[in-house]
Amino acid sequence: MIFSYYPGCTLKNKAQDLDRYARLSAEKLGVALEELEEWQCCGGAFSMGRDEIASKLASVRALNAAKEQGRDLVTLCSACHNVLKQANDAMANDADFSLRANNYMQLAAPYRGETQVIHYLELLRDRVGFEALKKAVVKPLTGRKIAAYYGCLLLRPSKVMGMDNPENPRIMEDFLRAIGAQPVTWAMRNECCGGYAVMEDRGLAAQKSERVMDNARDMGAEAIVTACPLCLYNLKKNTLKEGRLPVLYFTELLAEALGVKD
Amino acid sequence: MQRIGVFVCWCGSNIAATVDVSAVSEALSHEPGVVFSTNYQYMCSEAGQNLIKDAVREHKLTGVVICSCSPRMHEMTFRKAVASTGLNPYMVEIANIREQCSWIHKDKAAATEKAIILGRAAIAKVHLNAPLTAGQSPVTKRALVIGGGIAGIQTALDIADAGFEVDIVEKQPTIGGKMTQIDKTFPTLDCAACILTPKMVDCAQNEKINIFAYSEVEEVKGFVGNFHVKINKKARYVDTTKCTGCGECTEKCPMKKIPNEFNLGLDNRRAIYIPFAQAVPKVATIDPDHCNMLKNGKCGLCAKVCSAGAIDYKQKDETIEREYGAIVVATGYNPIKLDQYDEFAYSQSPDVVSSLEFERLTNAAGPTGGTLLRPSDGKHPHTLVFVQCVGSRCSQEGKGKSYCSKICCMYTAKHAMLTREKYPDTEVYVFYIDVRSPGKNYDEFYRRAVEDYGVHYVKGMVGKVTPRSDGKLMVQASDLLAGEQMHIEADMVVLAAAIEPDKSARPLATMLTASMDTNDFFTEAHAKLRPVESPTAGIFLSGACQGPKDIPDTVAQAGAAASKVIGLLCKDQLTCNPCVAHADQLMCNGCSSCEKVCPYGAITYEDKEFRMPDRTTAIRRVASVNEAVCQGCGACTVACPSGAMDLKGFSNSQIMAEVDAICKM
Numbered sequence: 001m002i003f004s005y006y007p008g009c010t011l012k013n014k015a016q017d018l019d020r021y022a023r024l025s026a027e028k029l030g031v032a033l034e035e036l037e038e039w040q041c042c043g044g045a046f047s048m049g050r051d052e053i054a055s056k057l058a059s060v061r062a063l064n065a066a067k068e069q070g071r072d073l074v075t076l077c078s079a080c081h082n083v084l085k086q087a088n089d090a091m092a093n094d095a096d097f098s099l100r101a102n103n104y105m106q107l108a109a110p111y112r113g114e115t116q117v118i119h120y121l122e123l124l125r126d127r128v129g130f131e132a133l134k135k136a137v138v139k140p141l142t143g144r145k146i147a148a149y150y151g152c153l154l155l156r157p158s159k160v161m162g163m164d165n166p167e168n169p170r171i172m173e174d175f176l177r178a179i180g181a182q183p184v185t186w187a188m189r190n191e192c193c194g195g196y197a198v199m200e201d202r203g204l205a206a207q208k209s210e211r212v213m214d215n216a217r218d219m220g221a222e223a224i225v226t227a228c229p230l231c232l233y234n235l236k237k238n239t240l241k242e243g244r245l246p247v248l249y250f251t252e253l254l255a256e257a258l259g260v261k262d
Numbered sequence: 263m264q265r266i267g268v269f270v271c272w273c274g275s276n277i278a279a280t281v282d283v284s285a286v287s288e289a290l291s292h293e294p295g296v297v298f299s300t301n302y303q304y305m306c307s308e309a310g311q312n313l314i315k316d317a318v319r320e321h322k323l324t325g326v327v328i329c330s331c332s333p334r335m336h337e338m339t340f341r342k343a344v345a346s347t348g349l350n351p352y353m354v355e356i357a358n359i360r361e362q363c364s365w366i367h368k369d370k371a372a373a374t375e376k377a378i379i380l381g382r383a384a385i386a387k388v389h390l391n392a393p394l395t396a397g398q399s400p401v402t403k404r405a406l407v408i409g410g411g412i413a414g415i416q417t418a419l420d421i422a423d424a425g426f427e428v429d430i431v432e433k434q435p436t437i438g439g440k441m442t443q444i445d446k447t448f449p450t451l452d453c454a455a456c457i458l459t460p461k462m463v464d465c466a467q468n469e470k471i472n473i474f475a476y477s478e479v480e481e482v483k484g485f486v487g488n489f490h491v492k493i494n495k496k497a498r499y500v501d502t503t504k505c506t507g508c509g510e511c512t513e514k515c516p517m518k519k520i521p522n523e524f525n526l527g528l529d530n531r532r533a534i535y536i537p538f539a540q541a542v543p544k545v546a547t548i549d550p551d552h553c554n555m556l557k558n559g560k561c562g563l564c565a566k567v568c569s570a571g572a573i574d575y576k577q578k579d580e581t582i583e584r585e586y587g588a589i590v591v592a593t594g595y596n597p598i599k600l601d602q603y604d605e606f607a608y609s610q611s612p613d614v615v616s617s618l619e620f621e622r623l624t625n626a627a628g629p630t631g632g633t634l635l636r637p638s639d640g641k642h643p644h645t646l647v648f649v650q651c652v653g654s655r656c657s658q659e660g661k662g663k664s665y666c667s668k669i670c671c672m673y674t675a676k677h678a679m680l681t682r683e684k685y686p687d688t689e690v691y692v693f694y695i696d697v698r699s700p701g702k703n704y705d706e707f708y709r710r711a712v713e714d715y716g717v718h719y720v721k722g723m724v725g726k727v728t729p730r731s732d733g734k735l736m737v738q739a740s741d742l743l744a745g746e747q748m749h750i751e752a753d754m755v756v757l758a759a760a761i762e763p764d765k766s767a768r769p770l771a772t773m774l775t776a777s778m779d780t781n782d783f784f785t786e787a788h789a790k791l792r793p794v795e796s797p798t799a800g801i802f803l804s805g806a807c808q809g810p811k812d813i814p815d816t817v818a819q820a821g822a823a824a825s826k827v828i829g830l831l832c833k834d835q836l837t838c839n840p841c842v843a844h845a846d847q848l849m850c851n852g853c854s855s856c857e858k859v860c861p862y863g864a865i866t867y868e869d870k871e872f873r874m875p876d877r878t879t880a881i882r883r884v885a886s887v888n889e890a891v892c893q894g895c896g897a898c899t900v901a902c903p904s905g906a907m908d909l910k911g912f913s914n915s916q917i918m919a920e921v922d923a924i925c926k927m
Binding site: 186219220 | 603604607609610659660726728729731
């Protein structure tokens with residue numbers, strides 16, 4: 001299995017663990033992730049302005065590059081995944097945006113949303129299969145009570161993301177079960193960490209993050225896993241030190257279970 | 263050449279305001295064959311009808327064209343008027359210049375021109391009309407009611423009361439439906455069981471009523487007055503003629519951990535069970551999915567303890583075939599599944615319940631004996647939060663229902679009020695979008711909950727319910743009037759789930775060729791004027807299968823449906839629609855195209871002898887239409903490749919004449 005891979009800029013800096021463990025695990029699972037050659041930053045947030053095209057072009061270039069390689073595009077960071085997925089949807093379904101973006105870029109052939117964008121979790125679920133993953137596990141995380149934290153970006157808008165039920169998801173829980181851990185049932189798993197408000201109103205962000213942390217701890221989790229660098233940052237830096245649970249990227253647990261964590 | 267009269271109706275200002283009616287009658291008076299043309303304010307009034315009758319006699323008319331409203335509205339009126347003069351009623355044609363012209367146009371000149379064209383088309387058609395005579399078909403004097411809830415029960419009782427036989431087909435082991443699960447009923451707070459169970463017993467004792475419980479309709483054939491229905495009576499593995507309903511078997515059965523449907527899984531039942539004490543028929547049923555004896559031949563305890571010898575592990579499903587004159591659909595509703603609404607933590611905490619579950623938790627015959635206890639720990643709840651419109655009035659595609667479920671405002675007020683009355687130490691919150699309480703004594707009832715019982719009604723929605731490890735439910739909500747966020751530590755959260763038609767309704771509608779709306783509610787023949795009839799003749803609608811309804815509305819509609827059925831069954835003969843298909847057997851090549859598309863099974867084939875050139879004969883296979891079964895839909899006339907099929911009153915030549923008249927311009 002070979003896929004095009006879009007790591008995104010955070011994974012080259014703050015979130016190097018997310019990237020490194022993902023690559024090590026993929027190799028172990030027989031999945032080749034080939035990084036796109038000239039990817040650019042996705043911009044971090046998908047602009048809601050329909051007439052705004054400049055900030056979306058980087059995503060479209062990445063999507064088109066994958067199309068030219070004839071492969072599905074794997075993403076990992078929740079924010080990148082969200083932006084790429086929404087930009088792809090706009091290229092496929094928003095005729096006006098698609099026309100203007102194509103006019104601007106002058107590609108060899110117009111891009112119309114042909115690339116399939118899949119998140120690393122979807123790669124595990126739909127391409128590798130959680131059953132196969134379970135068989136590949138060498139060090140199951142038996143007895144580890146983990147809270148799967150989705151945040152807001154990974155599942156919404158659900159019609160575009162199409163990954164899982166945004167109010168009652170199970171993909172990360174199923175992932176945790178596959179690597180032998182015990183997922184914790186908790187309500188705040190799909191609530192926003194407040195990340196996007198942190199520059200403007202740190203208090204608000206802290207309140208949001210604390211509520212997430214508090215609920216995970218209260219329901220008996222020993223650690224939280226996420227796919228989002230922004231969530232990880234907030235839960236680590238914007239919560240009270242006392243009672244703060246370890247916050248990890250899901251790929252770290254995956255690498256550990258597969259025995260490739262260095 | 264026909265002698266045609268043209269009558270243009272003003273319909274008050276409905277037509278006359280947009281169409282120059284004088285210009286229309288003037289223009290049409292010059293059409294070939296037209297010997298009389300006039301206009302009048304209300305052609306459907308008695309004076310208007312007399313005008314038509316007089317003109318028919320005076321001018322010896324052989325055809326009549328009326329430019330008025332849709333034929334769905336007054337075709338019958340005008341046919342009757344014309345028939346009273348001795349002219350064949352099928353010599354009347356209607357040009358719809360209201361719904362298809364005046365109502366949809368603004369420009370008077372253009373609308374007038376269009377009205378003239380529509381009139382010309384009708385004149386062209388009436389030139390080719392031929393007198394038609396309606397046949398008669400007999401009526402089977404028995405009704406079938408599908409669904410044995412309060413709607414079906416009331417309809418059956420009313421039909422039986424008029425002296426006709428009725429069969430109730432109910433898929434559950436007992437009749438009674440949702441109302442058996444309800445504790446008290448708004449706005450009078452009488453106990454649901456106390457008013458329902460006597461009716462259930464009446465059904466069982468009424469010799470005109472035959473109950474097929476634990477049965478489903480498998481196939482429906484035929485047409486109004488003559489339905490042929492196959493009913494699958496599922497095996498109960500209990501001989502209902504022997505079972506006394508003593509309940510001995512249900513106490514001895516070792517399979518104890520089967521979720522009890524009647525209490526919505528809040529407690530357990532055995533593999534052999536009687537749904538509840540007042541079940542009708544009160545006989546045991548074995549659940550084949552959980553019975554050890556049926557699954558692997560080990561056990562047989564119920565047969566040993568049954569003193570009546572009623573247990574029969576070898577019982578098989580049975581198919582019953584019956585004839586009916588009318589069919590009433592009373593398939594009811596179900597609350598939606600709440601898995602799309604986990605922001606309220608329904609799947610995470612047993613203390614988040616649906617309103618129907620709450621009914622069981624407050625019902626004396628429920629799992630807690632009527633004491634309100636939290637499902638998680640059996641403790642008394644102090645703070646309760648009710649959330650309305652869960653899935654109702656939801657515009658999000660694929661998530662909820664766009665409609666208002668109608669009953670939730672009132673039952674939530676009832677729940678809140680009864681909780682406060684029984685447990686004055688509780689704090690009760692109700693979150694609402696709007697409180698909808700139009701109904702006799704309904705708003706007074708809701709006001710009582712607020713004013714006399716101190717229920718906290720908050721305008722706003724709950725955004726998130728977070729269960730805590732100590733069992734508390736953290737409710738985050740917005741108070742829209744105060745413009746504030748609210749955080750409530752609740753012990754229980756009750757969700758007023760939207761209601762949807764029962765899943766059996768869709769396949770049933772296909773069997774009955776009855777139409778449904780996008781939400782799978784059965785469509786009525788006319789939203790205002792024929793609310794209990796399906797557009798398919800002989801099919802009637804009772805209760806929530808037609809739209810969300812509370813008990814008073816359901817009972818009213820059930821009675822109305824019964825009266826329509828009685829009206830039908832009173833007749834010995836039904837007049838058939840003479841506008842049916844007809845096969846020109848000389849042109850038919852026996853290809854079977856028409857038979858394949860006929861939804862009513864009205865077309866059969868016969869081998870017929872035909873005279874051929876040189877005094878020879880040949881046997882050919884040709885189509886033949888059963889006129890009593892044909893509904894005149896016209897599908898066969900379109901499918902026929904040789905043009906042998908034609909619809910009387912709507913023949914291909916008539917329709918082409920209309921098209922030509924429109925295109926002539």
